[in-house]
Amino acid sequence: MNRYYITDRKAAGGTETLLRIIEGQFQSGIEFLQIREKDLSARDLFELTRKVIGIRGSRATKILVNSRADVALAAGADGVHLPAAAPQQSLPGLLVGRSCHTVQEVLTSRADLVTFGPIFFSPGKGSPKGLDALRDACQSHVAVYALGGITWNNAAECVEAGAAGIAGIRLFQEMNLDALR
Numbered sequence: 001m002n003r004y005y006i007t008d009r010k011a012a013g014g015t016e017t018l019l020r021i022i023e024g025q026f027q028s029g030i031e032f033l034q035i036r037e038k039d040l041s042a043r044d045l046f047e048l049t050r051k052v053i054g055i056r057g058s059r060a061t062k063i064l065v066n067s068r069a070d071v072a073l074a075a076g077a078d079g080v081h082l083p084a085a086a087p088q089q090s091l092p093g094l095l096v097g098r099s100c101h102t103v104q105e106v107l108t109s110r111a112d113l114v115t116f117g118p119i120f121f122s123p124g125k126g127s128p129k130g131l132d133a134l135r136d137a138c139q140s141h142v143a144v145y146a147l148g149g150i151t152w153n154n155a156a157e158c159v160e161a162g163a164a165g166i167a168g169i170r171l172f173q174e175m176n177l178d179a180l181r
Helices: 015-028 042-056 069-075 103-108 130-137 155-160 170-180
Strands: 002-006 032-035 062-066 079-083 095-100 113-116 143-147 165-168
Touching: 002 015, 002 113, 002 143, 002 170, 015 032, 015 042, 015 170, 032 042, 032 165, 042 062, 042 069, 062 069, 062 095, 069 079, 095 103, 103 113, 103 130, 113 130, 130 143, 130 155, 155 165, 165 170
Parallel strands: 002 032, 002 165, 032 062, 062 079, 079 095, 095 113, 113 143, 143 165
Antiparallel strands: none
């Protein structure tokens, strides 16, 4: 099962703790890491991205920067993750991920991969889409990662519905926070 970790340094307790969590996730072999630190300046996001790339070393994990193709390119990241509504554009040399919340967004998305959800209840994320919508979304041409309310207990259901893998913040971050305590 492919795993897509989305960062949140505030929930992690700060940048240093986040970097330790990321290192643990790299060691576990996650396939994708999205640096999603929306409040950082371009310079600070660039510096964080460079640190993360340094921690990754020669591991195969793909690193995407949320919403900032310029930072992704400058820092040497593998890709960018954009909202579904962001203009479709050619970004040579970058993987493109998109956040989709409807099956139609997934089906019309020009991306290498998408996150789709929320699949299950997740506080503040709206009504769950459910496994049937996930199954429909997975009929697209793009790799779909189930997001929202995903736990280790329901992850297999998402893959059985056709998802390429699972995505989340808490799912990956809380697992490592416990180990860091």
